[in-house]
Amino acid sequence: MSLSFSPGNPALESVKPAANRTAKLLSAAKNHILFTANRPDIIMEKGEGMMLYDTDGNAYLDFIGGWAVNCLGHSPAVLQQALAEQAGELVHASPGFYNKPQAEFAELLTQVSGMDKVFFTSTGAEANESAVKLARKHGALHLNGAYEIITLTNSFHGRTLAMMSATGKSQWEPLFAPKVNGFVHVPINDLDACFAAVTNNTCAIMVELVQGEGGVHALSEAYLYGLRKICDMYGILLIFDEVQTGLGRTGKLFAYQHYGIAPDILTLGKGIGAGFPLSAMLTKEPFDLFEPGDQGGTYTGQPLGMAAGLAVLRELLKRDLAANAEKQGRYLKAELEGLASRYPISNVRGIGLLLAFDVPSGAAPKLAETCMRLGLLINAANAVTIRIMPALIVEPHHIDEMIAILEDALHQCFMHVG
The missing domain is CATH 3.90.1150.10 (Aspartate Aminotransferase, domain 1)
Structure with a gap:
């Protein structure tokens, strides 16, 4: 079939040099993208290094x-290559099957993280939701139905309704009421306040080792040691949200390695895919508690994401x-x-x-x-x-x-x- 390039033909318009291209794109963006943030009047087009x-x-x-x-x-070359090669083999098989890069990535990620099992999803908020679900499952099975999670003021755990409830941003308190209950906020590095917040309803403590969105404030070693002691004493789980700090960001592969204190559940995101939407929730063998139907998702363990994550982790390790x-x-x-x-x-x-x-x-x-x-x-x-x-x-x-x-x-x- 041939195309007739006559005035008004869409095919012709598509090959014409665009007049004031940025202005047209900005108009399209402002007219059709839901407003959620104040953005500058520029359109990013490409990146390199x-x-x-x-x-x-x-x-x-x-x-x-x-x-x-x-x-x-x-646009790192290793990510481009991994996505291109995987797209030529298998893009999606459904979460009802294992896939090759998923098995390979799970093995390497658990090996380097010191954890035993992993659940893959797409965003940091989803990884943290998975951690909360697993902690509540632990509470249901082993702590007489305990369901509360202690988190920190000024923390950030994501933008789903539950993770906004877990987050300790005061300006979020009135938003989207009623919030998801079961989250108790205490000040950072105040062990007495955390200890006082533990009740028979507590199933976990969830913290960022460095509060990134909160302004880059780190937990003290003594405080984290105390949290580990509290969790061990009461049989509750210690969750490290390393969505921002994990995979080399802090100068070690995982921020918890600076402290020498291991979590029961570890969440990862952001750098895990080097730009591809990917996250993970990892845990130890004793907390492999989900039953079929408890947790899932259409894109969990999706082959493209698994190939991306595997390539990124190998590159991080290779180049130290x-x-x-x-x-x-x-x-x-x-x-x-x-x-x-x-x-x-x-x-x-x-x-x-x-x-x-x-x-x-x-x-x-x-x-x-x-x-x-x-x-x-x-x-x-x-x-x-x-x-x-x-x-x-x-x-x-x-x-x-x-x-x-x-x-x-x-x-x-x-x-x-x-």
């Missing part, structure tokens, strides 16, 4: 990394990117501390490549916007906190460029004090 590019050809040095997702940078995160994180932190001696930034903190610093109240969004205008992407976690989480492939020259742009932005936003 540490760089993102918009439809106007502007380049951005990316120190957000897709919110700690793009651990291998943008956790060690690179530790090394480059120390360098970046030192450079940020140097800026703090000349500009009004303070409390430089974090571990590995999950770092943050504070600026005067209300200034964080302005600083992030100025950096973006200068070609650097950083995240204003709140009105006073800047969060930095680049790809684990970052090199010193990227950090040097980032610091130079950041200093320019600081100079524009604040009075120079050096």
